[in-house]
Amino acid sequence: MGWIVRSEQDLYRDKWVHLTSADVELPDGRHLDHRVIRTAAPGAGAVVVDQGRVLLIWRHRFITDTHAWEIPQGSIRPGEDPADGAAREAEEETGWRPEKPLRPLVYAQPSPGIMSSEHHIYRADGATYIGPPKDAFESDKIEWVPLNEIRGLIDKQHVVAGTTLVALLYLLTEGDCNTE
Template sequence: MTQQTAEERPGISAAIVVCEGHVLMVRRRVSEGPLSWQFPAGEIEPGESPEQAAVRETAEETGLEVDAIKHLGVRVHPKTGRLMSYTACEVVSGTADVVDTDELDALAWVALAEIPEYVPYGLFEPVQEFLDGALTS
């Protein structure tokens, strides 16, 4: 079996959910290499936009209903090699909890100054720029 490249595998959509001066992060049960804490995310399904996938994955993983407000960018993730899309989202309703217990074991609302403790290798620059503005205003 041949290994698929980033272009052949479905893209991953991540939701950057900001609420009350914090960003939502989830901890996966199975780490993707050094990735443990990350944003709610999952594969983009056929016929689905990255924004729709971000909204769906957030609901499936955390039970939180969100709206996509801004597409932040796309890149091939340097740690996983997966094509990643990032979407800023705002909370519409619900309370975040670990709903998908097969995939997640924890979640946290993280303040801007705490992000390096959760993601020590740094964030994708457009995501960091968005959070710099969203979490300090």
Template sequence: MHDQDQDSNPWRTLSRDPIYENPWIQVTHHTVLKPNGDPGIYGLVHFRNHAVGVVPVDPAGFTWLVGQYRYPLQRYSWEIPEGGVPAGEDPAAGALRELREETGLTAARLIPIIGRVALSNSVSDEEGTLYVAWDLTQGDAEPDDTEELRLRRVRLRDALSMVLAGEITDSLSMLALLRLPLLMEAADTPEALRMALRAGLGP
């Protein structure tokens, strides 16, 4: 594919019919012409919120994982603090809010580590942004009424081991944790954060 063709849309949309919606998602049935010109259909799940995830890091190189039962998968999941940010809200502010609600932690420093992650681009338009936070103060968690949460404070190296062992399967969590070794070596990483990452990821 030539560079000038990358933004051209080979699909033609003939109709869009809303099928179902709730406060979090909207499902739409599309009648289309496929890239080869044949008629087809496409089901699209639109997410009303922008996904955010944040890795809190303390000076000793520890982070906090949130455990909860995920209804769609029907299994328990260990994850970084994460959630959804409504349209119009700053994702960074939403990430700090989710961190505080799920763990009780307030972060004085926050930087993005990955932006515009496409989470399931074959059937949905959901995107997310990932952050790392430090300079933390502990308070009381305030989970939503849909959340029954457990917290684990673990060394960053152990959290990475959980990813590699398949104990953490949440995509936002995997992406954020696997990014940390690169962040540790990046020239523009703040020194206090770099030292915390070295403490947590080193031998």
């Protein structure tokens, strides 16, 4: 039983985001005035694993005024293959070039109740350091974090971003990750 969008009205639009007000008819016939956020491009991220460690960035998110560990991720450019976008973002944000081929790890829609954002997350086994990150403003520090510390970081709320949580928890279920 689906919700039916009867109409949408533009509230705001720029090159990154499109905000609308949707008149949604619920299955019981009632109507709901719902906000919808449509993102301009899907995102891609990379979980880079090497020797029982994962490459993470410690960053500040001004909206929530919090610091936490995240995987490198960002928008896929028009015409760009999602795996190539994930590799590019990892390199730009960390200075580490993921080993190819990147393999699909997990696909996520972080908040489908309000936004259209799609995240394609890939896994790389190893990386080569090529120099300081191009986008040094993205993080306060870049570290290889032991996989056996991930659960503790989540418990201490040092990993809170939805896509990073999904990616790391999924990674830990793969069975081939040595967390010793």
